[in-house]
Amino acid sequence: MTLGAGAGLSSISIWPRAGFSTQRVAPIAIIWIMLVQALACALGGFLAGRLRTKWISVHRHEVHFRDTAHGLLVWCVGLVITVAFLSSLGAALAKDLSSMSGEDLANPADYFVDQLFRSNGPIADRPDQATRAEARLILAAALRQPTIDSPDKIYLGNLISARTGISPADGASRVDQTVAAERQAIDGTRKAVAHSLYWLVVALLVGAFSASCAAIVGGRRRDLGWA
Numbered sequence: 001m002t003l004g005a006g007a008g009l010s011s012i013s014i015w016p017r018a019g020f021s022t023q024r025v026a027p028i029a030i031i032w033i034m035l036v037q038a039l040a041c042a043l044g045g046f047l048a049g050r051l052r053t054k055w056i057s058v059h060r061h062e063v064h065f066r067d068t069a070h071g072l073l074v075w076c077v078g079l080v081i082t083v084a085f086l087s088s089l090g091a092a093l094a095k096d097l098s099s100m101s102g103e104d105l106a107n108p109a110d111y112f113v114d115q116l117f118r119s120n121g122p123i124a125d126r127p128d129q130a131t132r133a134e135a136r137l138i139l140a141a142a143l144r145q146p147t148i149d150s151p152d153k154i155y156l157g158n159l160i161s162a163r164t165g166i167s168p169a170d171g172a173s174r175v176d177q178t179v180a181a182e183r184q185a186i187d188g189t190r191k192a193v194a195h196s197l198y199w200l201v202v203a204l205l206v207g208a209f210s211a212s213c214a215a216i217v218g219g220r221r222r223d224l225g226w227a
Contacts (some may be wrong), residue, residue: 001033001036004029004032004033004036008052019023019048030203033199033200033203033204034199034202034206036205037206037207037210038150038176038206038207039208039210040078040207041071041074041075041078041207041208041210041211041214042210042211042212042213042214043214044074044075044211045070045071045075045210045211045212045213045214045215045218046174046214046217046218047074047218047219048070048071048073048074048211048218049067049070049071049214049215049216049217049218049219049221049222049224050218050219050221050222051218052067052070052219052222054223063219063223067212067215067216067218067220067221068212068215068216069213069218070173070211070215070219071208071214071215071216072208072211073212074211075208075211076205076211078207079204093153105145106210123154131159131163134159135156138152138155139178139179139182142179143179143182143183143186148175148176151166153172153175153176154168154170154172156171156175157169157172157173157174157175158171159171160174160175164192202224
């Protein structure tokens with residue numbers, strides 16, 4: 001997986017001829033994940049079957065079943081180790097986030113606090129950073145609802161009009177376009193994550209199958225030799 005990341009399978013560029021596009025990187029990354037799963041699990045399964053002891057007076061169907069189970073156990077152990085590693089990584093990231101100060105983290109209540117101190121009209125000499133922070137909170141609140149509230153839409157439209165010089169109606173139209181674009185981007189991300197999880201499950205099943213088959217082959221080589 002590290003080799004695939006180094007080859008650029010996890011890098012996407014929006015600029016033409018500057019890297020993998022979204023359409024190209026998805027199939028290549030999926031194929032690479034399946035290939036890594038198949039080869040790694042097959043190697044582990046083959047070793048599990050090749051290094052076992054030879055069973056005497058055991059029916060060949062029982063030998064076949066045991067080798068298959070050994071391959072699945074190799075796959076299960078590898079999966080458990082991977083989950084444990086990712087869990088420890090997630091716990092470390094959560095600890096880093098919890099150690100951040102309150103100013104670094106967005107508080108959902110900030111939106112309602114800003115609502116209390118809104119003026120009837122935009123303040124011309126207001127710092128740009130504070131204006132953008134307030135607009136960010138309003139957009140975040142709008143994305144949590146089916147539609148943006150009318151007072152928020154009017155307020156943002158007037159704020160945009162005061163900052164950009166366009167009419168309040170054009171500012172409100174720009175708010176609608178921005179909210180629609182953000183909703184589309186979030187929906188696209190959600191679909192991409194779901195699509196990736198589907199293929200990840202397929203890759204894991206490919207790994208389980210490869211480990212079982214390789215364990216059977218390794219067991220037969222242990223019993224019959226290389227002749």
